[in-house]
Amino acid sequence: MAMLLGDVGGTNARLAIARNHVIDEQTVTRFRGDDFTSFDDVVRRFLQEQDQPRISSMCIAVAGPVGGGKARLTNRDWDFDEDRLARLTDADQVRLINDLTALGYATPALHGDGLTVLRAAPEGRARNGQALVVGLGTGFNVCAVRALHGGAITAMEAEEGHTHLPANIYLRLAELLGADAARRFSSTEETFAGRGLSRLHAARTGGAPVRSEDIARAAEAGDPQAVATYDLFADLVGHLCRELALRFMPLEGLFLAGSVGRSIADRIDVFERGFLAEPLMRHIPENTPIFLIRDDMAALHGCLAALS
Known part of the structure; x- marks a missing residue:
């Protein structure tokens, strides 16, 4: 079974597959928002490129307000719906979270080059x-x-x-x-x-x-x-x-x-x-203490933690 993770902003959407609670870095793919009319189309393209894996659960971080299982990007006319994504992917569990919430879930996993101490x-x-x-x-x-x-x-x-x-x-x-x-x-x-x-x-x-x-x-x-x-x-x-x-x-x-x-x-x-x-x-x-998050994968790690 595979977990589908996503980090979606106004400019780009980054998707990845995790298995056994570990992100497969070979699957991490960035899509330009201008190339797609909807996020659902991004998901379809990604799953096609990944040979249609069986998705058991899904968590997407959205750069915009989230509530009631729905979300909308602040800087692009894309909407998100947990029920619709569940039908699209056949996932048993779908969760939409705000992108800052995803970074919050990621904080325990941040280390090394992904995190800089600005003030101890x-x-x-x-x-x-x-x-x-x-x-x-x-x-x-x-x-x-x-x-x-x-x-x-x-x-x-x-x-x-x-x-x-x-x-x-x-x-x-x-x-x-x-x-x-x-x-x-x-x-x-x-x-x-x-x-x-x-x-x-x-x-x-x-x-x-x-x-x-x-x-x-x-x-x-x-x-x-x-x-x-x-x-x-x-x-x-x-x-x-x-x-x-x-x-x-x-x-x-x-x-x-x-x-x-x-x-x-x-x-x-x-x-x-x-x-x-x-x-x-x-x-x-x-x-x-003050830290700086540098890890470009942080939101994806947060999505994975949110499903655990």
Whole structure:
């Protein structure tokens, strides 16, 4: 029997087969979303390429909200339905989960080159079996993780990106950019996803918005305006993660993920200043290690763990 695993974003879908609770890396296949009209068509193509294996169970991580056995991509007009996928694959079990939830399930398996320690916690620190994944990329979301007895974990769904921006960060933006500019940063996602970096740079410089990737390249080349924007952004991410550390108390670790998260890793000293800036309850962020998820297979490993 085979387990079908998938990690589906707005640009690409990655599918794989696991047998005996181990992913067969020879089966890992990436499909461009632009080449297909639906995710069901991706599954049909993949199963055909894999000689129609008998699928016993299936778990798909979706970059979008999931509920009631259904999901829809945030950045592509694809919908997902557990019952429909069960009929398509003849699987006995089908589960749809958010992509951040998949990363949450993957955290115990992350190691080696797939995980970088950005900030180690003090020796002998308090532990509580709780972790948090913070996804900064095209969108923004978090996943709280709790270790259970017997080695199992639970990964909890959230829509943190659509919460209102914390007041301390909003006031900081208003002080630096002016009240009118600060009003454009109303939600957490609008401020801390990739487009938030683009908006921040435009508000700082008074210019037209440019892609976050272009700002990153300009900062790497030493452009002073891009460097200043990225430093401010990293500082604000540190302040946000301080708020999240108090909200979720992830003393096992706060795991950054996503393209924007990877760019923050190069400014961990600036991030840390924001993370530890507030004296109130400072012992919580002080005792929280910070990691960066680098494993491209992490969501697939999370899907496998979610079926176990």
